[in-house]
Amino acid sequence: YHIQSPDDLAPGHFGILEPKKNCPVLVPSEIELVVMPG
Numbered sequence: 001y002h003i004q005s006p007d008d009l010a011p012g013h014f015g016i017l018e019p020k021k022n023c024p025v026l027v028p029s030e031i032e033l034v035v036m037p038g
Contacts, residue, residue, distance in 0.1 A: 001026065
């Protein structure tokens with residue numbers, strides 16, 4: 001999903017933020033960098 005701001009997220013299961021249904025899906029070949037907290 002293409003997420004541009006925290007407003008693009010909504011609480012899902014167990015309150016974990018997930019992309020909203022209206023967020024566009026990215027094609028895996030278009031992804032150059034993924035930033036994920038760890």
